[in-house]
Amino acid sequence: MDHIVRSFEYPLGRACVRFSWLVVFCLFSALLNAQTPDPAPESERPVPILTGNAGYFTDVNGGKSELVPSITPVLLVPLGDRWLVESRAEFKGEFERPDGGEPYGGKVEQAIAYLQVDYVANRYLTVTAGRFLTPFGIYNERLYPIWIRSLQPTPLIFPLGTGSSDGVMLRGGFSLNSRVNLNYATYFSTLSTVNKFESDRTAGGRLGFFLPGPRIEAGVSFQKQLQEGRSNAFGFHFAWQPVALPLNLRSEYARSHDGSGYWIEAAYRLTQVPFWQKAMRRTEVVGRGQQLFAGQINEEQAQEYGLPDVNTRQGDFGLNYYIKDGLKASASYSRRFNSDGNMNLWTLGIAYRFAFPLGRVGPQ
Numbered sequence: 055m056d057h058i059v060r061s062f063e064y065p066l067g068r069a070c071v072r073f074s075w076l077v078v079f080c081l082f083s084a085l086l087n088a089q090t091p092d093p094a095p096e097s098e099r100p101v102p103i104l105t106g107n108a109g110y111f112t113d114v115n116g117g118k119s120e121l122v123p124s125i126t127p128v129l130l131v132p133l134g135d136r137w138l139v140e141s142r143a144e145f146k147g148e149f150e151r152p153d154g155g156e157p158y159g160g161k162v163e164q165a166i167a168y169l170q171v172d173y174v175a176n177r178y179l180t181v182t183a184g185r186f187l188t189p190f191g192i193y194n195e196r197l198y199p200i201w202i203r204s205l206q207p208t209p210l211i212f213p214l215g216t217g218s219s220d221g222v223m224l225r226g227g228f229s230l231n232s233r234v235n236l237n238y239a240t241y242f243s244t245l246s247t248v249n250k251f252e253s254d255r256t257a258g259g260r261l262g263f264f265l266p267g268p269r270i271e272a273g274v275s276f277q278k279q280l281q282e283g284r285s286n287a288f289g290f291h292f293a294w295q296p297v298a299l300p301l302n303l304r305s306e307y308a309r310s311h312d313g314s315g316y317w318i319e320a321a322y323r324l325t326q327v328p329f330w331q332k333a334m335r336r337t338e339v340v341g342r343g344q345q346l347f348a349g350q351i352n353e354e355q356a357q358e359y360g361l362p363d364v365n366t367r368q369g370d371f372g373l374n375y376y377i378k379d380g381l382k383a384s385a386s387y388s389r390r391f392n393s394d395g396n397m398n399l400w401t402l403g404i405a406y407r408f409a410f411p412l413g414r415v416g417p418q
Contacts, residue, residue: 170186207399
């Protein structure tokens with residue numbers, strides 16, 4: 055087994071060096087581009103904003119039902135034109151009914167996803183310090199909120215390489231030419247055991263290329279654990295929004311010591327259906343195929359990380375109905391296949407998005 059692990063780590067070590075040089079090149083290019091003066095600031099005065107989402111869902115997993123209410127407030131506090139303090143907390147209930155028919159009972163999970171200070175150095179570079187979402191893949195940063203995600207169940211590989219980090223991050227983007235835009239993020243995270251601020255000592259980054267014409271993005275992520283087994287993780291992501299169709303196509307692949315796998319998801323808005331147009335334009339159908347290959351962890355570790363401890367395949371199908379701006383109803387069905395026994399998973403609920411300015415909006 056040791057020779058298998060070594061053969062897996064050495065190529066990743068070389069990939070880490072190449073990836074680091076690529077990130078350095080991106081930062082150097084950003085600094086060169088920073089010589090271009092920024093446009094004059096707008097006359098509007100920035101004000102704090104309280105935003106986020108709330109939801110109430112019923113999950114049925116293998117015949118066992120669970121009530122899952124949640125609220126995720128996000129606070130944005132601008133300090134002048136270049137500084138921003140932002141934070142997201144999550145309060146999520148998991149209430150199950152015992153087999154004896156007793157009332158629902160359970161716990162409420164509380165978590166701080168990020169609490170960070172951003173400094174906008176220029177249009178190409180933002181420096182972040184504090185607790186931030188780990189920039190690995192695209193789901194964690196872009197698709198995780200219940201209002202945004204097309205399917206409420208998260209992908210099987212979601213815990214691989216993602217989560218929150220405590221440290222420093224540099225990120226930004228710029229145009230390579232008229233057809234290709236580049237975005238990047240690189241970070242260092244320290245070890246923390248403080249309650250609600252737990253993190254591992256890691257370093258890594260993400261590099262993505264966006265083609266505005268065909269509206270395609272593809273990128274790669276890398277993460278090096280700087281403690282314990284000093285293992286590596288890497289991933290790929292792809293996203294496409296065709297110009298001619300109301301379709302979102304997304305996919306990710308991730309591989310680490312804890313497991314590997316992929317998911318492919320397509321969400322289609324029924325705006326081009328010729329009948330029942332008023333109802334169809336508010337309706338979205340979603341399909342996802344995914345597979346996870348169990349890693350070198352035991353059953354207890356897999357449960358802690360939220361991963362299956364055996365190879366698993368799963369197909370998901372869902373419907374979203376956008377009742378009005380900021381309010382949507384969602385339903386999904388999933389079928390999971392693995393050696394522990396096949397099972398059905400159902401989800402039904404509603405999600406609400408809110409946003410409130412915490413100050414007077416208007417010119418300075």
